[in-house]
Amino acid sequence: MSTSMLASKMQQxxxxxxxPIEVEAFPDGKIAQIISERHPDVILLGPQVKYRYGEIVEKYGSSGIPIQVIDQTDYGMMNGEKVLKSAIKLMKAAK
Known part of the structure; x- marks a missing residue:
């Protein structure tokens, strides 16, 4: 639920x-489906699944989509602007 709230704030x-950015939140178990169906520009992981970061990068890093864990403080404060800026920087760095 918190991730959906942050995604909504980022979209605002x-x-x-x-x-021209579309921000959506999905369970981490759907990453393969999201990559194959939507090919997102970036994948942000909530701090609650930080422990899966290495596994996710190993599995999906070759897709060319940058993957990053959202800063815990920004997540907790629901700082949509800061998280969005971080995502944009990540996208630009990947190009």
Whole structure:
């Protein structure tokens, strides 16, 4: 639920700046499906699944999609703007 709330806040920030960005939250168990069906520009993991980061990067890192764990403080504060900025930087660095 918290991840969906953060995604909503990130989408509000993107919309307020007229950025063509779509932010959605999905369970970590659906990463393979999301990659194959939607090919996202970036995958952000909630801090609650940080322990799976290495496994996820090993499994899906070759897809070319950058993967990062959301900063725990930003997540806890529901700082949609800061998390969105971090995601945008990650996307730009990957190109």
């Amino acid at each position: 920030v993107a919309n307020s700046h007229d950025l």
